Amino acid sequence: MPREKFQTLTEPMFYILLCLRRECCGMDIMAEVDRITAGRVTVGPGTLYHLLDQFVTAGLIRETSVQGRRRSYILTQKGRDMLEAEYARLRTLVSDYEEILTKGETQ
Amino acid sequence: MKYTYRIESFILFDCVGLERHLEEMAAKGLQLESIGRMFWKYRRTEPQKLTYSVTYAPDASVYDPHPTEEQQVLTDYCTAAGWHKVGDLAQLQVFVTDRPNPTPIETDESIRLDIIRKSMKKNLIFSHGLLGVVFLLNILLRLFHFVDYPLSNLPDGNYFNSLVMMSYGVLLMIADVVYYLSWQRKAEKRIAEGESLPEAKHYRTITKVVWLILFLLLLNMLLDRNTGIALFMAMYLPGMVLILMAVYATQQYMKKKGVSKGKNILVTLIIDIVLVVGLLGIIIHISLQNHIFSREAPDHYLVNDRFNYPLWQDELPLYVSDLTDEDKDYPYYSFEKRTKESIFMKAEDCSQSTPPDGEDHPEMRYEIYTVKMDFLYDFVLNAVMEDEFRYYTEESRAMSGYIPQNAAEWNADAVYQLKIGDPGGELMEDKWIICKDNTIVLFRPYFKFTDEMKPILSEKIFG
Numbered sequence: 001m002p003r004e005k006f007q008t009l010t011e012p013m014f015y016i017l018l019c020l021r022r023e024c025c026g027m028d029i030m031a032e033v034d035r036i037t038a039g040r041v042t043v044g045p046g047t048l049y050h051l052l053d054q055f056v057t058a059g060l061i062r063e064t065s066v067q068g069r070r071r072s073y074i075l076t077q078k079g080r081d082m083l084e085a086e087y088a089r090l091r092t093l094v095s096d097y098e099e100i101l102t103k104g105e106t107q
Numbered sequence: 108m109k110y111t112y113r114i115e116s117f118i119l120f121d122c123v124g125l126e127r128h129l130e131e132m133a134a135k136g137l138q139l140e141s142i143g144r145m146f147w148k149y150r151r152t153e154p155q156k157l158t159y160s161v162t163y164a165p166d167a168s169v170y171d172p173h174p175t176e177e178q179q180v181l182t183d184y185c186t187a188a189g190w191h192k193v194g195d196l197a198q199l200q201v202f203v204t205d206r207p208n209p210t211p212i213e214t215d216e217s218i219r220l221d222i223i224r225k226s227m228k229k230n231l232i233f234s235h236g237l238l239g240v241v242f243l244l245n246i247l248l249r250l251f252h253f254v255d256y257p258l259s260n261l262p263d264g265n266y267f268n269s270l271v272m273m274s275y276g277v278l279l280m281i282a283d284v285v286y287y288l289s290w291q292r293k294a295e296k297r298i299a300e301g302e303s304l305p306e307a308k309h310y311r312t313i314t315k316v317v318w319l320i321l322f323l324l325l326l327n328m329l330l331d332r333n334t335g336i337a338l339f340m341a342m343y344l345p346g347m348v349l350i351l352m353a354v355y356a357t358q359q360y361m362k363k364k365g366v367s368k369g370k371n372i373l374v375t376l377i378i379d380i381v382l383v384v385g386l387l388g389i390i391i392h393i394s395l396q397n398h399i400f401s402r403e404a405p406d407h408y409l410v411n412d413r414f415n416y417p418l419w420q421d422e423l424p425l426y427v428s429d430l431t432d433e434d435k436d437y438p439y440y441s442f443e444k445r446t447k448e449s450i451f452m453k454a455e456d457c458s459q460s461t462p463p464d465g466e467d468h469p470e471m472r473y474e475i476y477t478v479k480m481d482f483l484y485d486f487v488l489n490a491v492m493e494d495e496f497r498y499y500t501e502e503s504r505a506m507s508g509y510i511p512q513n514a515a516e517w518n519a520d521a522v523y524q525l526k527i528g529d530p531g532g533e534l535m536e537d538k539w540i541i542c543k544d545n546t547i548v549l550f551r552p553y554f555k556f557t558d559e560m561k562p563i564l565s566e567k568i569f570g
Contacts, residue, residue, distance in 0.1 A: 048184060
């Protein structure tokens with residue numbers, strides 16, 4: 001069953017949105033994701049291009065400036081909320097893990 | 108530098124198969140140089156290990172004068188990641204790199220499938236849908252024509268050839284779409300299992316079989332012996348190839364000149380229509396001049412110094428002189444036989460007629476239908492009978508019909524005579540249907556037809 005769009009974020013989606021907490025040029029995002037994740041997560045140029053396009057369409061990011069073909073983007077409030085929601089979801093996962101496995105084991 | 112040009116048979120969504128194919132070609136020393144609508148250009152080099160990546164720009168079109176902004180930005184991103192663009196064809200974008208272990212262009216297979224879906228909606232689904240509807244309408248029109256004129260179409264080999272060609276086209280389009288949809292389902296399943304997109308396996312082999320069948324169908328049309336269709340096709344096929352080349356050249360020229368996508372599509376469409384109509388006009392003109400579809404009578408009779416009446420000298424199975432001695436030596440008889448044949452039926456339209464110069468001589472016309480498939484016999488017999496009443500009023504039709512006669516007099520299996528009825532009374536016409544074995548004859552003598560003539564007719568026609 002395919003994932004419902006942006007219901008949960010994949011790692012590349014998460015990191016692209018995270019990069020766009022500040023205004024960032026599309027082309028720089030690849031390097032930024034690589035830097036933040038220390039090369040653990042790779043975003044291909046095609047995937048990045050199509051994801052940016054889909055994020056704009058979904059209103060998660062917006063274009064801030066266009067210089068030639070260099071386009072810069074930034075998170076919208078909707079995008080920020082989605083990132084927050086994903087963070088909360090991940091925190092819940094971690095918390096559940098800790099509750100069940102870490103604390104449960106010690107009791 | 109040496110180049111090789113190839114026609115590549117692949118289906119647009121098969122990015123995985125295409126990447127593998129291009130890498131194999133590079134390993135053989137053939138590097139993709141550019142992609143054309145008809146031919147793919149390869150540069151001969153030393154065998155090299157290259158990595159190809161195929162992605163899609165859903166909004167791109169072959170009519171765009173320049174790469175769209177979408178394509179340019181995508182290319183910029185890919186270039187920044189170390190990829191070099193080789194070429195594109197509509198939505199399909201091909202990149203190459205010689206870097207070992209390059210960052211893949213697509214790192215999320217579900218996004219990749221999404222983009223393929225968008226591209227296919229604009230390409231495969233749209234074009235196949237549009238063309239499929241046109242072909243289906245054509246088939247429906249032909250079928251309606253068949254229902255109205257079964258006796259004309261059933262023995263017409265060309266009718267069935269073109270029907271088969273159209274149906275084959277529709278079948279291929281449906282097969283392509285079904286193949287795509289099944290590939291898409293398989294892709295979704297694989298992605299859900301964390302695997303990469305599947306390859307459209309066997310497509311190249313299937314394409315070869317498709318072309319072989321198409322070639323055999325065309326060969327069958329070219330070898331048609333009954334009409335001028337073979338000559339027509341011999342002119343039409345090269346003409347169509349030339350038109351395709353001309354349309355393609357025009358399209359490319361307009362792209363080079365920076366003509367917008369909309370104008371390019373419009374002009375290409377107009378040129379396409381004009382050239383096809385022009386080609387058909389030229390072929391029909393040549394055909395008429397050289398009597399490809401029609402024959403020229405060996406002799407003519409000048410009627411009232413006004414027009415030439417053709418005097419055919421075809422060999423007939425039955426002549427008026429076989430039945431009556433009247434005007435036996437009349438010199439201006441026209442003996443005409445027109446034959447049509449298909450795998451279902453043979454139809455011979457025979458007539459012995461005289462010029463309309465006011466003189467009265469015995470004439471006759473008969474049509475011989477030889478049914479090649481038993482299950483069609485009753486259908487053909489019914490069609491022969493019903494053809495008579497095509498233009499009757501409902502009232503006259505209800506009172507008219509073919510009445511069974513004594514078949515023994517004719518040495519036949521069944522014989523029917525036309526009865527025409529109207530409120531004024533009934534009239535038995537000299538119009539007969541004689542059936543024997545798999546042959547049905549519609550016979551119309553225009554002279555006094557007597558009982559003695561009946562077995563002679565059967566002997567001559569049925570043998």
